[in-house]
Structure formats: structure tokens, C-alpha cells
Amino acid sequence: MSNEEQLRDNIETFTNFEPLSDKEREILNEVVKAMQKLPTIQCTSCKYCCDGCPVNISIPDVISALNTLRMYGEDARPRFYYGNLVERSGRAGECIACGQCESVCPQHLPIIETMKEASEIFDKE
Ligand code: SF4
Numbered sequence: 001m002s003n004e005e006q007l008r009d010n011i012e013t014f015t016n017f018e019p020l021s022d023k024e025r026e027i028l029n030e031v032v033k034a035m036q037k038l039p040t041i042q043c044t045s046c047k048y049c050c051d052g053c054p055v056n057i058s059i060p061d062v063i064s065a066l067n068t069l070r071m072y073g074e075d076a077r078p079r080f081y082y083g084n085l086v087e088r089s090g091r092a093g094e095c096i097a098c099g100q101c102e103s104v105c106p107q108h109l110p111i112i113e114t115m116k117e118a119s120e121i122f123d124k125e
């Protein structure tokens, strides 16, 4: 968490918290192991990075397009998705590497590098 708003958001999530059962924990661990083997970027789409982006890049959506490409290889879906996305938000290639997003990302993702990768794939058509 990077600010009071995120803290309040998390407190609300855990109000009336009930711990997981042993069986649920076991299943969760299996899911985590399976996810760690995927070649995808582990963005949770929390959107904490979005508001402060000076060029209005919809960062989790760009990552989502990139993840789809990494998972399924070249096909039209991620390019179509990205094309629609950048009609209403910034292109990955417009990233000015200000670092705002990385300073608030709870997953500590290398967003600047990721925007470069996405731009090389999706902006050069
Ligand atoms: S580093 Fe790039 S993506 Fe991140 S907030 Fe700055 S301009 Fe936006």
C-alpha cells in the first residue's frame, strides 16, 4: 500500500474476514504454483498505477494485451484489444519513464520495461 486510500480499500476488503480452511489453502497453493509457471506478468489489475500516469496509459490493460500474446502467441485478439484501448488512452510508446507507476505498484512490476516491450509489439503496425 502506498497511501491512505489504498489502506482504506484494503481494510474494507478484509472487514468480516474469515480465514481459509486447510483444504482451501491447499487448493490456493496449487493455483499459485500453476500461475508461477505461466509466462505472464503478474499484474493484479488493482489500477493503483493509473491515476498518476501523465500520459494516461491504461497500464493494466496494456499488460493484459501483452499477457494474452504471451499466453496464446500471435493472433488478432490482443492487437484488436490494444487498438481499441488506445483510442481512449495513451499508447505504451508514449511512456516517458517518469517512474510514477513503479513507485506505487504493490507487485513491484517493471512497468517501464513492460511498456517498452508492449510498444515494440503493438505500436509498430
Ligand atoms: S513510467 Fe510511463 S507508464 Fe508509468 S506513469 Fe510514467 S509515463 Fe505512465
Ligand code: SF4
Pocket: 042, 043, 044, 045, 046, 047, 048, 049, 050, 059, 060, 104, 105, 106, 107, 108, 109, 111
Ligand atoms: S499497480 Fe501494478 S499490479 Fe496494480 S494495476 Fe498497476 S501494474 Fe498492475
